[in-house]
Amino acid sequence: MRDLVIDVNYPEGAQWPPAGELIRLDDLPRSGGFGLFQAVRAAAKFPHYRRVYLACKDQRHVKNWLLLAALYLGEAVWFVPLVTPVQRITKGGLLWTLPFFRKIPSRVAAREFTRKLRATVPHGAPPIVGGVLLLAHSYPPSAGGIQTSMVHAAEGFAKRGLPVRVLDGYRAGWRNYDADSPVPVRRVYTGRRFRLGEYRRLALRAAESASLLPGRPPSEEIIGTVGKYLAACTAGKTAEFLANFEAACRLIAEGTPDTVHAGYCHPDSMVAMLLAAIGGWPFLIYAHGTETLRFTKDKRLAPFFDKSYRAAAAVLANAHYCAEIVEKGHGVPPERIHIIHPGVDFAHFAAPPVEGLLDALRRRHRIPPGARVLFIVGRVIPLKGFDTVLKALPRVLKEFPETVLLLGGDGFYLPRIRQMVVELGLTDAVRLLGKIPDEELAACYHLADLYVMPSRDDPPGSFEGFGIVFMEAGAAGTPQIGGRSGGIPDAVRDGETGLLCDPWDPDDLAEKILRLWRDPDLLKSLGEGARQWATEQDWELVIGRKMALDERMRESAGAGEWTPPG
Structure with a gap:
């Protein structure tokens, strides 16, 4: 009786453990649910194995249909993840994942x-x-x-x-x-x-x-x-x-x-x-x-x-x-x-980029001389408001056609964002940067004239707790526009370090961008205010506040002001 390795999502899976046969999920037809179950069964040359190994980055990547298929094929299934101990699951163990028994x-x-x-x-x-x-x-x-x-x-x-x-x-x-x-x-x-x-x-x-x-x-x-x-x-x-x-x-x-x-x-x-x-x-x-x-x-x-x-x-x-x-x-x-x-690491984000880096970024991302640069970066999810920025952009381009949007980050919502760029006719104005290397992120903030992230409560109950990216942009002297949602009003001081907008209203966002494009002095003033606000949030100062809080906790416990529960 032979062993089988199902390589879930990384090529090194074939190397550990060695096995007589290997199935790569990337080689199978794109399907989920019962289709994946059938695809795994069809890909196996033999109907039964001594052990089936699921080689994966993390066992959370293994969905129930794949697990069911693996259990069908072998006497026992072994998870071989990169970040957790090797685990064994039997057909009986699957019982505790079913709705009726999972509690x-x-x-x-x-x-x-x-x-x-x-x-x-x-x-x-x-x-x-x-x-x-x-x-x-x-x-x-x-x-x-x-x-x-x-x-x-x-x-x-x-x-x-x-x-x-x-x-x-x-x-x-x-x-x-x-x-x-x-x-x-x-x-x-x-x-x-x-x-x-x-x-x-x-x-x-x-x-x-x-x-x-x-x-x-x-x-x-x-x-x-x-x-x-x-x-x-x-x-x-x-x-x-x-x-x-x-x-x-x-x-x-x-x-x-x-x-x-x-x-x-x-x-x-x-x-x-x-x-x-x-x-x-x-x-x-x-x-x-x-x-x-x-x-x-x-x-x-x-x-x-x-x-x-x-x-x-x-x-x-x-x-x-x-x-x-x-x-x-x-x-x-x-x-x-x-x-x-x-x-924020103020010194890192405030430091001028190394010589030649800004010019290299302009060439790579096709930013013409005199362009007005908008920048947004983060996980590409609905909460961050990437789609609101795209919907606001056509109105901005009518008055300022030289505007360019740099959009950085990765996430499950990125395919929809790509589709919107095409649907709205923005292919000449939007640059999709993907995941930005750490050594280039600070330079992107310096390259931008304005940082925009109209985060919102999407899905309901989710919100931006604060928004460290606003502090990073501020350290680079770049003013921001943020959504009036969650903790963002603490990060973006309306009228001092940037402007707040209705995160659900593209027209309101467009009006805020146009206001700053029309008033260079206000844009500059907000940038200076953003840099000053960021200096007050340098990690050295923040850690000092946290240490003072930790000391007050110990003092309150010693003085009997706080007593242990129970």
């Missing part, structure tokens, strides 16, 4: 965890290390706004002498990144499991790890809250909580911190709350953006996050909009909510 693993894990936690007595006596334990949730080498905030906080604290230890999941490229990281990063596998026994063992192991902590047993109220939370979670989030809690306990057993920072509410704030209930460490929760609103409206989970937010010593909000949601939606006292905007 059972969470409920079993919740029951086992709470039962064992009640019987576990914390009796650890680890050395005192001090500093911060950062439950990052999202950390490099993956990219994004949360990751940027987390890594600058961790490295900024460490640079100033505050010990930091980071806990995060596996990411593509983590091994090389962690080897060069100036702060220690502990990686833990946080993905879903495929066998009920794995959930049970994970729950028991996580509860037993509480014995490594110093402190007291958590109250029955806290145990009950955590148990109900785990039962209400998806199986994947239940596994993530348990894995993170166990790893956090083992990190604390190596040395106790002064404070715990939860980089996200789900599930990190619940992990931090349970740690605080046992060991008494004051904890902080980061409120980035969309998640603050989403979890106020989630009837299943909102009651649990209300408790974790209220139990925190502090909540760090990106912008006033997030702070208002946390206060009104979760009932957090306003004195515990602190607004600290994300920062």
Whole structure:
């Protein structure tokens, strides 16, 4: 009986493990659902295999139809992902992914965890290390706004002498990144499991790890809250909580911190709350953006996050909009909510581009002399308002035909944006840059006369938490137009660093662009204001504010102003 490798989405899959046969999904007809199931079956030369290996970047890329086809072909299926441990799944394991049964693993894990936690007595006596334990949730080498905030906080604290230890999941490229990281990063596998026994063992192991902590047993109220939370979670989030809690306990057993920072509410704030209930460490929760609103409206989970937010010593909000949601939606006292905007590497983005780079970019992107350059960059998704910019452009071109739009980024909405460029007759005015290399991004800001990103609430409940790109543009002296949505009014000071527009109205955006094109003095004034605002948000200053907040947390706990939950 032979083995089969199904190469899901990267060519190295053929190299590990070696197998007699190989199927590349890219070579099969483009299809999904039952069509993919049939295509995989037809591509296999034999109807049955000893093992089927799914070689993939991440097991989340393997959809249920592909998994079903693989299970049909072999006795056992093995995931061979780049960023997580090798996992085995059997036909019986597929049962727990079906709608009727998918809640059972969470409920079993919740029951086992709470039962064992009640019987576990914390009796650890680890050395005192001090500093911060950062439950990052999202950390490099993956990219994004949360990751940027987390890594600058961790490295900024460490640079100033505050010990930091980071806990995060596996990411593509983590091994090389962690080897060069100036702060220690502990990686833990946080993905879903495929066998009920794995959930049970994970729950028991996580509860037993509480014995490594110093402190007291958590109250029955806290145990009950955590148990109900785990039962209400998806199986994947239940596994993530348990894995993170166990790893956090083992990190604390190596040395106790002064404070715990939860980089996200789900599930990190619940992990931090349970740690605080046992060991008494004051904890902080980061409120980035969309998640603050989403979890106020989630009837299943909102009651649990209300408790974790209220139990925190502090909540760090990106912008006033997030702070208002946390206060009104979760009932957090306003004195515990602190607004600290994300920062910018001012020196990097303010520095003039290397000699010849701007000319090279103009030639590459066919920007004629005297052109007025608009720039937008980010994930190409509906929320960012790329389509609004395109709809506004024809009106701008009627009065200023020399206008050129540089559109950078990648994402699932890019094919629609390409189509709109053709439909609106903008092929001569729009340059699709794709993903911009880091070494060229700052130069693109300097090349632009105006940065535009009319982000909006799309889909409803999603919004821009702040918009670090506005700070990057400002550091380069480039004024901005942003959508009047979410936290953007904090990033773009209307009339001082740029202008705000209705993100759903292309005519309003066009009018704002035309206003600045017609008034060069206003454009210049806004650029100067944007640069000054960006200097106040340099990461060095932002880290200082975060360290001051961490110190106030410790002082409030020492003075009895904050008490551990339960």
